[in-house]
Amino acid sequence: MYRLxxxxxxxxxxxxxxxxxxxxxxxxxxxxxAEEIGKYKTIFDQFEFRKDVILDALxxxxxxxxxxxxxxxRGGMLKPLVSGTYEVNDAMINDLKIGxxxxxxxxxxxxxxxxxxxxxxxxxxxxxxxxxxxxxxxxRVSGMPDIPRKSIFHALNQKAVARRxxxxxxxxxxxxxxxxxxxxxxxxxxxxxxxxxxxxxNGLDGEGPFSPERSxxxxxxxxxxxxxSGKYTYEEVMKKINGKGxxxxxxxxxxxxxxxxxxxxxxxxxxxxxxxxxxxxxxxxxxCAAVLSGQVDAILLxxxxxxxxxxxxxxxxxxxxxxxxxxxxGEDELLALxxxxxxxxxxxxxxxxx
Numbered sequence: 167m168y169r170l171x172x173x174x175x176x177x178x179x180x181x182x183x184x185x186x187x188x189x190x191x192x193x194x195x196x197x198x199x200a201e202e203i204g205k206y207k208t209i210f211d212q213f214e215f216r217k218d219v220i221l222d223a224l225x226x227x228x229x230x231x232x233x234x235x236x237x238x239x240r241g242g243m244l245k246p247l248v249s250g251t252y253e254v255n256d257a258m259i260n261d262l263k264i265g266x267x268x269x270x271x272x273x274x275x276x277x278x279x280x281x282x283x284x285x286x287x288x289x290x291x292x293x294x295x296x297x298x299x300x301x302x303x304x305x306r307v308s309g310m311p312d313i314p315r316k317s318i319f320h321a322l323n324q325k326a327v328a329r330r331x332x333x334x335x336x337x338x339x340x341x342x343x344x345x346x347x348x349x350x351x352x353x354x355x356x357x358x359x360x361x362x363x364x365x366x367x368n369g370l371d372g373e374g375p376f377s378p379e380r381s382x383x384x385x386x387x388x389x390x391x392x393x394x395s396g397k398y399t400y401e402e403v404m405k406k407i408n409g410k411g412x413x414x415x416x417x418x419x420x421x422x423x424x425x426x427x428x429x430x431x432x433x434x435x436x437x438x439x440x441x442x443x444x445x446x447x448x449x450x451x452x453x454c455a456a457v458l459s460g461q462v463d464a465i466l467l468x469x470x471x472x473x474x475x476x477x478x479x480x481x482x483x484x485x486x487x488x489x490x491x492x493x494x495x496g497e498d499e500l501l502a503l504x505x506x507x508x509x510x511x512x513x514x515x516x517x518x519x520x
Contacts, residue, residue, distance in 0.1 A: 168511050169233050172500045173220065173279055174240040175271040178203060180216055183500040184229055187508065192227050193500065196220070209269045210262075210277070217278045237283045238507040239275025240499065241295020243267040246317065249298045249325055249363070250518045251506040254280040254290040258520040267297060291517060293506030294321040296370075298363065305365040305457075315373075319354035319366045320469070326502035327468045327494045328358050342463045345454040345489070347447055347481070349471035350497065351420075352408075353377040355450040357457045365457050367450060372407045375446035378420045378471075381411030382446065413439055426476055444477055448484035455488045462489035469497055 172183040178200070184192040196219050206212045224231055239254070242262050252258065254276045262273040276292045283290035298321035306314045324346040332339040340361035347355045352369035353376070367374025369382075376382035384407075393403055406415065414420050416439050428436040455462050465485055467478050473495035482491040510517045 168235045168508060170504050170507050171224070171231070171234050171237045171279075171282070172239075172503045172507075173237065173275045174499055174503065175216060175274045175278075177271050180220060181500065182220055182223060183504070184224070184234075185501070185504040188501065188504065190501070192224075192229055194223055194227070196223055209265065209271060209273055212271075213274060213277055213281075216274055217281060220278065221282070231282070231286060234286060234288055236288050236507050236511055237279040237290045238503045239277075239279035239290065239292050240272045240322070240503065241292040241297070242273030242276060243270045244295055244297050244520065246297050246299035247295070247520065248300055248518070249294050249321060251291050251293045251510045251515065252520050253517040254283075254292060255520055258292075261520075272296075289510075289517075291507050291510065293503050294325050296321055298325075300362045300364060301366070302364040316368050316371070317363070317366055318368045318370045319356060319363075320348040320350070320352070320369070320497070321363070322499055322502050323468060323497040324348055324354070324356050324358070324363070324366075326498070326505065327466050329505075330494065331464060331466055331492060343458050343461050344464055344466060345451050345458075345462055346466045346468065347451060347472075348469040348497070349377070349447065349467065349477070350469035351378055352380050353382065353447060353450075353469075355447065355454055357454040359458060365454065370408060372411075374450050376412035376443065378413040378422050379409055379411065381407045381415070413443070422471055422477075423474060426474055430476065440477075441480070444480035444484070448481050451481070451485045451488070455485075460488070465489050465491045466494055467491065468494040470495070472496070 167186055170185045174181040178198050180196045182194055183190055243265055244261050245266055258276055262276050265273060279290035296318055299317035301317050308315045328344050328346055329339045332342055344358040346358055354367055354369035356363045356366040372381055374382050413422055417425060425436045426440050429440040451465055471477055472493055478493045509515045
């Protein structure tokens, strides 16, 4: 048996878990007030504070850290890399500290994991960060040489759900062609060809379907005109793309379940946005099917919104002609991180080096 500590920092919280193999024995979300976080100028400045909060929570739960065999953290905004479990090394720590592709609370996970692991002489890993990049060469071509397409998506959950589907069906992930649609605060739809995500929309920066708080793809010419209109700052335009776009931009709410409920009760505004969302996700799935020349083994719907039966049915009705559709509501990130660490500790795969 292997005991793992899992660390998943968010902007105002840190979710931790302890797993004995795949069994969760402890889980807690540590909330951080705006006042606590506001004391620190940079993400990295929060390092000692967050580490101490984690260690205090484990002590309070009577979990002896000396019983741990490894620590797994959520991957941060690193340089693009292929999917897998990575040993936290000095090069990674440096890039996490400086935020080589941006500042994000997830950058702290690998740093904290390494620091605790070093004190216990046990390994520290990260698994499938959002910068996993396995795009095919043709998928990188955007139409504008200055701006190649980038791979930023829900890699951890998409890969975990794809592996889960394969295991449940007695097959190998690497032998299947799958389309995975993650629907949460952001929406990303990935084309998984024999274990490689050869194409996926960048749900962070304005590609693909809109979501509760992100715009998805918008008319480019009109966006350029908006940028040069003098009415908005750079920060305000970026907020329209990520933060105040999508559902919240139209209906002033992030509660997509409430939107669906109102739509089903006859609210015309909610009905339009609900139908537009399922329409756009289905259309993105169709694009992925074209990438695979129609050779699709299954379509997987996941993320928080995939708990909603009405949403999944609306999407399924449009795409079931392509392949069977399977629903996996939610995103069990702690378990997905634990599974990545276990694959290395059990010798099923070798830890990659950053």
